[in-house]
Amino acid sequence: MSHNDTIPLYQSSQSDIDEIENMMSNNGFQSNPGSVLPARPPSPTRPSIPVSSSSSPFVQSNLPPLPPPSSSAAAPKVTPVPAPPPPSSGFGSAPNTLTEPVWDTVKRDLARIVSNLKLVVFPNPNREDPGKALRDWDLWGPFFFIVFLGLTLSWSASVKKSEVFAVAFALLAAGAVILTLNVLLLGGHIIFFQSLSLLGYCLFPLDVGAVICMLKDNVILKMIVVTVTLAWSSWAAYPFMSAAVNPRRKALALYPVFLMYVSVGFLIIAID
Amino acid sequence: MDPSQPPVENYANPNTCLFHVLFKGAALAFYILSALFFNSFVIIFVVTVLLAALDFWVVKNVSGRILVGLRWWNEIDDLGESVWKFESLDQESLARMNKKDSWLFWWTLYLAAAAWLILGVFSLIRFQADYLLVVGVCLSLNVANIIGFTKCKKDAKKQFQQFASQTIASRFQSTVQSAFTLV
Numbered sequence: 001m002s003h004n005d006t007i008p009l010y011q012s013s014q015s016d017i018d019e020i021e022n023m024m025s026n027n028g029f030q031s032n033p034g035s036v037l038p039a040r041p042p043s044p045t046r047p048s049i050p051v052s053s054s055s056s057p058f059v060q061s062n063l064p065p066l067p068p069p070s071s072s073a074a075a076p077k078v079t080p081v082p083a084p085p086p087p088s089s090g091f092g093s094a095p096n097t098l099t100e101p102v103w104d105t106v107k108r109d110l111a112r113i114v115s116n117l118k119l120v121v122f123p124n125p126n127r128e129d130p131g132k133a134l135r136d137w138d139l140w141g142p143f144f145f146i147v148f149l150g151l152t153l154s155w156s157a158s159v160k161k162s163e164v165f166a167v168a169f170a171l172l173a174a175g176a177v178i179l180t181l182n183v184l185l186l187g188g189h190i191i192f193f194q195s196l197s198l199l200g201y202c203l204f205p206l207d208v209g210a211v212i213c214m215l216k217d218n219v220i221l222k223m224i225v226v227t228v229t230l231a232w233s234s235w236a237a238y239p240f241m242s243a244a245v246n247p248r249r250k251a252l253a254l255y256p257v258f259l260m261y262v263s264v265g266f267l268i269i270a271i272d
Numbered sequence: 273m274d275p276s277q278p279p280v281e282n283y284a285n286p287n288t289c290l291f292h293v294l295f296k297g298a299a300l301a302f303y304i305l306s307a308l309f310f311n312s313f314v315i316i317f318v319v320t321v322l323l324a325a326l327d328f329w330v331v332k333n334v335s336g337r338i339l340v341g342l343r344w345w346n347e348i349d350d351l352g353e354s355v356w357k358f359e360s361l362d363q364e365s366l367a368r369m370n371k372k373d374s375w376l377f378w379w380t381l382y383l384a385a386a387a388w389l390i391l392g393v394f395s396l397i398r399f400q401a402d403y404l405l406v407v408g409v410c411l412s413l414n415v416a417n418i419i420g421f422t423k424c425k426k427d428a429k430k431q432f433q434q435f436a437s438q439t440i441a442s443r444f445q446s447t448v449q450s451a452f453t454l455v
Contacts, residue, residue: 102333105333105334136348137348143325147318150314154314161314162313162402165317165318166313166317166402166405169405170405191348192354194348194354
């Protein structure tokens with residue numbers, strides 16, 4: 001019996017080490033005699049978040065006309081619904097989003113841009129709960145809108161096109177950052193990137209106004225269009241910014257936003 | 273091929289590697305060469321920043337996943353706090369990754385950031401504020417990716433170590449228990 005006492009102990013600890021080594025050299029599990037295999041846990045950092053609500057920092061994944069690289073052929077085709085891929089995928093039991101085809105990623109992010117735009121700029125019931133509305137922030141929409149506005153202004157300008165573009169882009173980008181810092185310094189609760197995203201999406205009406213002004217050169221028309229779109233932009237930005245700060249400081253947070261959009265509006269009117 | 277030599281490992285995902293390098297190189301090349309062909313700053317700015325943004329997207333969503341099995345993103349939880357999430361393949365698959373692929377991934381990331389830094393220094397010396405803007409945007413995109421993936425890799429290592437030590441601890445426990453029941 002004493003003989004049997006010591007040997008199993010040695011064997012099973014050795015098989016423990018063997019087993020860990022096997023896992024590390026990914027030979028999969030081998031059933032060593034006399035050892036109890038632990039249940040295989042899911043992969044270390046598998047998030048338990050449904051794919052539809054995953055958002056990504058900054059550039060997130062999104063660019064309107066990006067052709068999926070042919071490497072998508074290497075990844076297995078999964079159904080359009082992002083369900084967990086079958087184990088026959090190249091990565092075994094990997095988490096959802098790591099093995100989805102590229103086209104799925106593109107579609108998911110495009111859908112996110114559109115939904116963010118609708119949430120921010122158009123009337124919808126979620127506006128009353130601003131924190132929830134832009135939960136899935138992304139910066140692609142704002143990037144596209146800022147560049148588009150700069151290009152439109154630059155196109156409309158007859159002289160100094162480059163300066164106009166550079167000024168418009170720098171004004172909007174720096175303005176968004178400074179406005180966010182303003183809210184934070186006023187003791188408000190807002191996430192930096194969320195606010196950048198919001199201010200960028202609220203540029204959409206001004207983009208529309210700039211395109212109209214580019215097409216028609218009548219000053220009166222320009223002023224009307226700019227006023228309307230300016231009001232629309234401010235209306236879009238109002239609930240989010242005001243909810244973020246102390247009620248007594250609402251005006252302090254909102255006034256600079258309004259000021260920035262007014263200056264962009266002047267830029268649109270003044271360009272000829 | 274000499275049978276005594278181990279087979280040279282080729283890139284496992286040549287297409288992905290190509291795209292990983294393509295947009296980075298295109299952005300840098302366009303920026304450097306455009307001064308020869310285009311007079312307009314607007315075109316240089318828009319095309320370079322667009323290529324850099326495309327590169328950011330490709331690295332973050334495609335080549336990060338396929339070449340090194342890592343992914344990172346940011347979420348806002350129900351309390352309104354921003355949370356950085358990291359996702360990685362399990363350790364088996366990570367170990368199975370092609371070494372050449374991951375070498376290429378990390379080195380081109382660092383080299384591109386270094387190149388933009390040097391270009392930024394040049395434009396600083398020449399007092400060209402608008403080109404500095406372009407370089408600044410591209411550099412920040414590259415650096416964001418570097419930081420994101422580095423954090424993700426560290427997180428994956430930590431997770432694996434935790435998992436391994438947990439496993440060793442639980443195995444040790446079960447061994448000790450079984451030893452005591454045998455006695």
